[in-house]
Structures are given as C-alpha cells and as structure tokens.
Amino acid sequence: MKFKNILSNKIYAVVFLTAVVLISVSLLMAVNNVTAPKVKAQQEDKIKSLLSGIFPQMDTYNYEDEIYTVYQDDKEIGYAFLANGKGYGGEINILVGLDKDFIVKRVIVVSNTETPGLGSKITESSFTDQFTGLSAGDIFLKKNGGKIDAVTGATISSDAVAEAVRNAMLKKIDAVK
Amino acid sequence: MQNEKIGKRFWKEFAKGIIISNPVFILALGLCPTLAVTSSLDNALGMSAGVIFVLLCSNIIISSMRKIIPETVRIPVFIVVIATFVTILSLVFQAYLPPLYESLGIYLALIVVNCIILGRAEAFASKKSVLLSISDALGAGIGFTLALIIISLPREILGTGSLSVVGRILFKLPVLFENPMAIFILPPGAFLVIGLLLALFRWLGVVKNE
Numbered sequence: 001m002k003f004k005n006i007l008s009n010k011i012y013a014v015v016f017l018t019a020v021v022l023i024s025v026s027l028l029m030a031v032n033n034v035t036a037p038k039v040k041a042q043q044e045d046k047i048k049s050l051l052s053g054i055f056p057q058m059d060t061y062n063y064e065d066e067i068y069t070v071y072q073d074d075k076e077i078g079y080a081f082l083a084n085g086k087g088y089g090g091e092i093n094i095l096v097g098l099d100k101d102f103i104v105k106r107v108i109v110v111s112n113t114e115t116p117g118l119g120s121k122i123t124e125s126s127f128t129d130q131f132t133g134l135s136a137g138d139i140f141l142k143k144n145g146g147k148i149d150a151v152t153g154a155t156i157s158s159d160a161v162a163e164a165v166r167n168a169m170l171k172k173i174d175a176v177k
Numbered sequence: 178m179q180n181e182k183i184g185k186r187f188w189k190e191f192a193k194g195i196i197i198s199n200p201v202f203i204l205a206l207g208l209c210p211t212l213a214v215t216s217s218l219d220n221a222l223g224m225s226a227g228v229i230f231v232l233l234c235s236n237i238i239i240s241s242m243r244k245i246i247p248e249t250v251r252i253p254v255f256i257v258v259i260a261t262f263v264t265i266l267s268l269v270f271q272a273y274l275p276p277l278y279e280s281l282g283i284y285l286a287l288i289v290v291n292c293i294i295l296g297r298a299e300a301f302a303s304k305k306s307v308l309l310s311i312s313d314a315l316g317a318g319i320g321f322t323l324a325l326i327i328i329s330l331p332r333e334i335l336g337t338g339s340l341s342v343v344g345r346i347l348f349k350l351p352v353l354f355e356n357p358m359a360i361f362i363l364p365p366g367a368f369l370v371i372g373l374l375l376a377l378f379r380w381l382g383v384v385k386n387e
Contacts (some may be wrong), residue, residue: 013247020254024261031265035272042275116216117359 051080054097054106067172076100081172082110085164088156089113092122096165102173104139107131107165112157119157127151127158131165136173139166187312194316201324201371202378206292210284211325212367218342221329222322223277227266227285229318232294233311234262236302240310243303255298256289263289276344293317328370336361 047068052058055070055078062069068080080097090113097105109123121127130148131139139162140146141155150158200206207228214224235258239246246254267285270278278285288294297317302310334340338354340347360366 009247009249013250016245016247017250017253017257020257024257027261028264028268031268035268038272042272116362117357 050095050108050110051097053108054078054080054095065175067176070097078105079172079176081168083164083168085160085167087112087114087122087160088119088154089115092157092160092164094161094164094168096168098169098173102135102169102176104131104134104165104169107161109161114154114157119151119154121151121154122157122161127161136166136169139169183308186309190309191312191316194313194318194320195323196320198317199320199324200293200296200317201321201328202375204293204296206296207321208371210287210291211328212364212371213284214281215325215329215332215367215370216336216362217280217333218326218329218340219277219344220280221325222342223270223274223281224284224288225318225322225325227263227270227281227288228291228293228321229315230266231259231262231288232297232314232318235259235294235298236310236314237307239298239302240305240307246303251303252295252299255295255303259294259298260289293321328367328374332361332366332370336363336366 048061051061051068051070055072057072057077058070059073060071061080062071066081069076070078070080078097078099079102080095083094083096085092085094092112092114093110095108095110097107099105107128109128112120112122114120114122127149134147138147141148141150141159141162143150144159146162148158148162194200198204201208201211210224214220235255238258239255242254263286266288267278270281270285297313301313305313330340334350335353335358338352338357339349358366361370
C-alpha cells in the first residue's frame, strides 16, 4: 500500500513537470511566431538606415558572403561589412563602409560594452571620423605609426577598433577582388 | 462580513510589499539587477514593469496550481513557469521596445533568477489563494519599482547631470551636465547609493527590525 503511494507520486511528479514544460514550450512557440517577423524587419531596417547613413545616394543593396554591395542606379558605389574585435569590456561590432576604391567612406560602431564615459567614446564621430579617407595600411593608432588618435584614457578600446577595422578590410577587400 | 475581511487582507498583503517588507531595502532581494539597471531612470522603469509583469503572472499561475504541484518537483515547476514569462517578456520587448531591450541587455533574462520572484512563489503563492497572491505580487512589484526609482534618481542626476523619462530629457543641470560625476553610473556608485539609502531608511525608523 505504502509502496504504491510512493511509486505513483514519483510518476505523477514526472508527468506533471513534463506537462508543464510542454505547455510552456507551446506558449513560447506561439509568442515567438507573432514577434519573430517584427524582429527580423527591425534588424533589416536598422542595417538599411546604417547603410544609408554611410552612403546617402544608395538606392539598393545586396548581401552575399557577409558583404553588403551598395548600388546607385544599378552601379556599384561601395561595399560595407561588419567588423568585430575584442575591446576592453567585450565585443565591439563596427559597420565599415568603403567606396569602390576600397577607401574608407565611414565607420559606425554598432555595439560595444566598453566603459561608459571612457571607452564608450569610440562611438562618437570625433573618433570615427578619423577613419574616413584612409586605406587599410593607415589604420593604426598614431603611436603605432598610423593616423588614428586614440580616445584619451581609452587606448585599448581605440586600438581594438582600429585593429578590427583594418583586419576586416584586408580580409573583405581580398574577397571582393 | 466575509468580503470585508478579504478586502482588508488584500490591502494588508499589498501594503506589506511597499514599505515593511520592501524587497530591496528590507528583504535585500534582487540586488544584482537593482545595481545594474538603476544607472538610468528609463532602465529602472523598464525593468520594474517587466518584474511586475512576471511576478504577477507567475504568482497567479503558481497559486492556481498550488494544490496539484507535487512536492518533489516544486522548485523546477516554479522556475519553468517564471522562465516562460520572462521569455515572453523578452520576446515582446525585443519586437516592440527595441531600445529598452538593448539597454536592459542580459538583465532582462536574469529576471528569471531575481530572488524576489522565486521568493514570493515559494513563500507565498504556493500556499495562499490566487487573490492574495495577486495582492502580494502587486505589493512587492510596486515596492521594487519605488526602490528602483529612489535609487536611480540620484544616480542619473549626479552621474549624467540630467534626467530623462521615456527618452525625453526633463532637465539638465548647468555645471553637472558638462562635468558629471561618472562614478554614480558605474558599479561603485550603485553600491554607494544603495548603502546610503539603506542607512537612511534605518535611521528614519521606517524599517521595522526583524
């Protein structure tokens, strides 16, 4: 009699927990179906507005092999790609825009977790504007022989951005050619 | 007479969460997300709204199931319920409130292990009626919200020299805006503010000692 009680309790516990999990998963699948298209649209909008910021005359763009090719009137006017590097506080993601001669048109720091007030200043145009007009070979910090002034007090973050941009440029320019 | 009694209990459980058993200042629960999100008023409000939603939903569900939850899998069941609501919240924020979703970052997912929610489920919702569990959740949730607002106001004002609500800048202080005391929006500042506020509460005697 006692044995039966314990056994049925254990089975009931397993069944109950399984049922709860199944209901939870179904509910989450339903919610995800509703929200997923919205999230995807948002991410595309974000990329589109970032690319338009770099290439104001952009009509359309194409995404293949991790490279955005930007078109105006069906002519290729530039390329863009995401560069990432390890900063002081974590991963830094940068959208790099090049013109058709592979010179930097503009870079935008898309995400970072650097120290607020110090490393986070890499997102400001006073830092990123320096990249405009440079070719890959110039993208080093001034103290390393390049043309980029680091953000005061945030050498590691600044260096991480320069290195990420330069490495991605070398890799992608090769791929496009 | 019965309805009057229930009404009185409802308000008692509700009021308890706001001052006497304030989750942050008295129970010292959920301090990790508190420290992290109070760097700005908007983040604090966003997190509070999320916590109230999860707390309410999980208390209601757990309380309605309290008589059929087997003892041995009690905690896993609570956690599955709480995690489900946090995931729903996360998906909804990601789709409809992307800036808030990005500022809260990992702390949104961490609501699952916010001790306030599991604590209320274990100590209250699993034992009391649905109605009382609702008032308990609202009380603790609003108490949490008030605590977060009280902490984030000095942190944002001193740490950035300005105050914004829902993205709109309310005011900027003249000298402080150009030279903000950045320490207040960094972790040490969080500890300082919370520590000082705890001391203030105890000194004012608002807190009833255990």
